[in-house]
Amino acid sequence: MKKLLYILFISLFFVSCKPTSVIVTSKAEAEKKGLYKKPGAKIGTQKSVLDKKIDAKVVEKKNSDEFKVVKRREDGSYNGLTFEELSKQLVETATDNIGCAYRSGGENKLGFDCSGLMCSTFKRFDITLPRTSNEMSRYGRTLEPEEIQKGDLIFFRTLGSKVINHVGMVVEINDDEIKFVHASIKKGVIISSTKEDYYGKAFSHVNRILE
Numbered sequence: 001m002k003k004l005l006y007i008l009f010i011s012l013f014f015v016s017c018k019p020t021s022v023i024v025t026s027k028a029e030a031e032k033k034g035l036y037k038k039p040g041a042k043i044g045t046q047k048s049v050l051d052k053k054i055d056a057k058v059v060e061k062k063n064s065d066e067f068k069v070v071k072r073r074e075d076g077s078y079n080g081l082t083f084e085e086l087s088k089q090l091v092e093t094a095t096d097n098i099g100c101a102y103r104s105g106g107e108n109k110l111g112f113d114c115s116g117l118m119c120s121t122f123k124r125f126d127i128t129l130p131r132t133s134n135e136m137s138r139y140g141r142t143l144e145p146e147e148i149q150k151g152d153l154i155f156f157r158t159l160g161s162k163v164i165n166h167v168g169m170v171v172e173i174n175d176d177e178i179k180f181v182h183a184s185i186k187k188g189v190i191i192s193s194t195k196e197d198y199y200g201k202a203f204s205h206v207n208r209i210l211e
Contacts, residue, residue: 069140069211070127079126083210086125087151094121094169094181101188112183114167118153121169127209133167140207148173148206154180154194156202164204168192178206 072078078086094117103111107120115133122129130136137155148170156166168182171191178194194200 070209071211078210081125086210087149090121090125090151091169091171091181093124094118095171095191097189098181098191099189100183102183102185106183112189114183117181117183117189118167118169122209129209134164136167137164137204137207140209141211143206143208147208148178149208151210153207153209154178155204155207156199157204158198158202166202170206 070078072083076082081089097109097112097117097120100109101111102113103116104113105116106112107116112120115129115131115136118136119129119131130139133155136153140153143152150170150172152170154168154170155164156168157164158166166182168180170178170180172179176194179191180193181189181191183189184192192199194203
C-alpha cells in the first residue's frame with residue numbers, strides 16, 4: 001500500500017506543470033518574436049490590463065506580514081540598478097535559459113523545475129526566494145491587473161490543485177494576455193501565454209518581489 005501511494009504521489013508531482021500548448025521553445029524563436037533579448041536590448045513597453053479577476057483570497061492577504069518584498073536602498077536602487085534596469089535584467093537572465101531541459105529540483109542549465117528557474121534567476125542578483133512555488137506565492141505584493149509588469153512572478157493552480165503548484169516570470173503583456181517564461185515538464189524552459197486554455201484556467205495571481 002505504501003508503495004502504491006508513493007507511485008501515485010510521484011505521478012501527480014510530474015504532471016503538475018504540464019502544459020497543453022507552447023508559445024516559444026527556443027532562443028531563436030523568442031528573439032524573432034522580440035521576447036528574448038541579449039544584454040543591452042529592450043523588450044517592448046507594456047501598458048495593458050489583464051482582463052481577469054485576481055484571486056480574492058490572495059488579495060485579502062496582500063498587506064499582511066506574510067508577504068515580504070525586496071526594497072530599494074536609500075539611493076532608490078537595488079545594488080546600483082533602478083527598478084526598470086533590474087526588472088529587465090531579470091527577464092534577460094530567465095529567458096537566457098530557454099531550451100534548457102526540465103529537471104525536478106533543478107536550478108541550473110542542466111535542468112530546471114518551475115520554482116528552481118525563478119530561484120536561480122533572482123539569486124544572480126543576490127535575491128533569495130522560497131524554494132517552492134507555493135511558498136513563493138506568499139512572497140512579494142499581489143498586484144492588480146493594471147500594475148503588472150515584466151519581471152513580476154505569475155502563479156497558477158494547475159490540474160484543479162487547491163494550492164499554487166506552478167510559477168513563471170512575466171515577459172510581456174498585450175491587452176488581456178500575459179506571456180511568461182517558465183519551466184515546463186514536457187518542453188523545458190519555454191515562453192507560454194495566459195491565452196492558452198490550460199494556463200488561462202489555472203491562473204491565480206501575479207506578485208511583485210521588488211518595491
